Amino acid sequence: MTPVENRELSPYTGWTRQHWASTADGLLHAVQRYRSPSGARFDLPGPVSANGSRSDGLEGFARTFLLQGFRVVGEQGRDPTGLLERYAEGLAAGTDPTSPERWPRPDELGQAKVEAASIALILRITRRWLWDELDDRVRQRVVDWLSTVVGQPYPPINWVWFRVVVESFLREVGGPWSAADIEEDLAVHASLRRGDGWYSDGQERAFDHYVGWALHLYPMLWTHWFDVVGSLCPVGTYRTWTADLARYLDDLVHLVGSDGSPLLQGRSLIYRFAAAAPFWVGAVTGHGGLSPGLVRRACSGVLRHFADRGVPDSDGLLNPGWHGSWPGMRQAYSGAGSPYWASKGMLGLALPAHHPVWNAVEEPLPSESSDHARAVSAPGWLVSHRRADGVAIVLNHGTDHAGTGERRSDSALYARIGYSTATVPPLTGATVDDPVDNTVAIVDGVGDATHRTGFERLYVREADDEVLTAASRGRACWIDTQEDETADHGYGRRGAVVEGPVLTVASVLRAGVEVRLVRVDGAGWDARVPGCFVRMGGWPVASDSEPTARGGTSRTRVSFESSELRSLVFGIRGFTGGGLASEFGTSPLGAWTAVPWLATDDVPVGEVLAGGVLLDRGGVPPVDPTVLAIPDGEGGHEVTVAWPDGVSTTVELPGTP
Known part of the structure; x- marks a missing residue:
């Protein structure tokens, strides 16, 4: 059932945390019919990427696992979807080298480096409820699969954060990791900084949504959810990043239309409401500089913009496109599972219901107030x-x-x-x-x-x-x-x-x-x-x-x-x-x-x-x-x-x- 709008709390969108939770749970349940027998892949209908169907199936798993993890954390360990055990089964099968559903390793396929980071991030934040409950043999297989990132080459773009996140998780669970890898990756990140809170996704003039949903998201979640500040991350660097995020969001909030639409610019637009992710990062870490009511107005505006225009589709799925399916928006790396990086835009569900961002009265966006x-x-x-x-x-x-x-x-x-x-x-x-x-x-x-x-x-x-x-x-x-x-x-x-x-x-x-x-x-x-x-x-x-x-x-x-x-x-x-x-x-x-x-x-x-x-x-x-x-x-x-x-x-x- 669709939750009832609350126009007193949310005068601009009517949406509350219940709307977000309902949307997330609907997305998670809709993909289950495409789950492979052992749960390691979600073989969703749609185009196959240049990386192949095995990679696309891994994407379907890892990117919906992000959303499942946010739901569990926001409910403080309760599993509102009842799906956490099914993802545990998928972890066991995907990392089993003898399984017909085994995942391509990060040292075999570049795209697996991306998906490994989502898996490691959620294993870290749900550790008490998932990782610690896994069989020792499964934990070892997961470590073996993730550890193939160590020493691997990564392109000097937002991808360096995938290795940082994976190796930081391995460090915390006693697996192999490389301080030199992380130092190298942080140096790449520093080289992408362009001032006033902005980063370029590479040495070229590459400014797009990756600035927010990657180059701010991962550093801030890394320092918030991993024990790294003062050890792997110098305190001065951390302070720079927090100031950068606040400065960036001060610009970004002016790039949301009054109808909730994000800016239509840059690659990977099929991730849609992932554009809300940097606003949520500010709320989760407490370093965004925007008021709780403005954060929720921006994020609910973005999500409702798509929800009111046919997203997800009639089958409850996210497809390559914008409002509806439109394959012309794909890049070569985009497969049927790719759009579920939109899960990043639902990061706010990791915040509990009593958090101020869910309870402050919505404030108007700049584009509708001035x-x-x-x-x-x-x-x-x-x-x-x-x-x-x-x-x-x-x-x-x-x-x-x-x-x-x-x-x-x-x-x-x-x-x-x-x-x-x-x-x-x-x-x-x-x-x-x-x-x-x-x-x-x-x-x-x-x-x-x-x-x-x-x-x-x-x-x-x-x-x-x-x-x-x-x-x-x-x-x-x-x-x-x-x-x-x-x-x-x-x-x-x-x-x-x-x-x-x-x-x-x-x-x-x-x-x-x-x-x-x-x-x-x-x-x-x-x-x-x-x-x-x-x-x-x-x-x-x-x-x-x-x-x-x-x-x-x-x-x-x-x-x-x-x-x-x-x-x-x-x-x-x-x-x-x-x-x-x-x-x-x-x-x-x-x-x-x-x-x-x-x-x-x-x-x-x-x-x-x-x-x-x-x-x-x-x-x-x-x-x-x-x-x-x-x-x-x-x-x-x-x-x-x-x-x-x-x-x-x-x-x-x-x-x-």
């Missing part, structure tokens, strides 16, 4: 939301999952200029290779668009009058990725490169309206190539009906309105035409995706172009700023954006070195 704008330096983002529509947007001048000067195609998940809680770039179809939405590109005579990955970040700033500014530049390139057969992990792809001109792009953001500035510098490129022009794309809006553009009184004002959203672009300087790009079946949010765009007649080298870009829920007349560009004598420009109410903002578009 108009706000902030520059987030580490990822190079301008963040904005307005109370009127509750959509959080990001303008991106620092993230592309690459390094400066690299030549890759633009990943739809990382390299767009804009991301939001209500839109997603087309993830399949023609515009993946020839992007339109939230881009500035040179389009050649056959319609192929350039890419921006490898750009240089110039600045990310907060100006006066609640205006944000950011700029980036890089050599535009046409990239033919047809020969790239590497596994799709959501990043840009390599291929033959044809270099174009240098594009400098700046965003001036005020009250949700972006003035996008563009200059083309043609040194080393023949700007007279016939048929080329500059195209600037707006926000991608999903619709269940075929899109039709709406224009204004000129050819350079193009908008598209769905039943919920409006995407508008309007020319301010240098653009001479526009149109609407639409594709069918390229988005998990709707049958169609529409992107309004502006274009020039040719490639006006050295001139400053300007266009307005807006995403909202309609009903508010957009402002019409003017733009004045003055050459600085060094190949650059000083550009002033004059807003209709008399406010003006001046930014620089520096010349190309």
